[in-house]
Amino acid sequence: MRLDSDAKTARLKRIRSLSHLLDNSITIPGTRYRFGLDPILGLLPGGGDLASFLFSAYIIWEGAKLGVSQETLTRMVSNVLFDTVAGTVPVLGDFLDVTWKANTKNVALLEDHLRVAPANARSVNRWVVIAALLGLLIVFIGVVTLSFLVFSWLFRQLTGG
Secondary structure, three states, X not given: OOOOHHHHHHHHHHHHHHHHHHHOOEEOOOOOOEEOHHHHHHHOOOHHHHHHHHHHHHXXXXXXXXXXXXHHHHHHHHHXXXXXXXXXXXXXXXXXXXXXXXXXXXHHHHHHHHHHOOOOOOOOOHHHHHHHHXXXXXXXXXXXXXXXXXXXXXXXXXXXX
């Protein structure tokens, strides 16, 4: 599917806004440092990490629709993969969520690609994108399952049950 310039601009604006909301929408008073809803969502048990993951996957999907190369797609998926896996480490994972900003990194990668890619450059195949997102989903499910098992084991050890 070929997108006209207006459609590309609107799509890019939408994912920039989402990235800003997730990674940079809140300023820490008295500082220049910003964070977004992503680390806050990560604190919500159960669905918070899933919501963050889905928003990040959406940015990747939209980037693929805008015509990213396989190399750019791989880097975008790697950013989310690192954020997902490292984000499960207690305390350190929460700190990482505030500092890593995978969505901002991914929008920057997308913008760089769009700025330097020739108009006739081949974008990544849709099935490669689907496979990459399914792979990310499998890793996410595995990380959540492992976290649940570890916390269940710790709870049993602490309660004697």
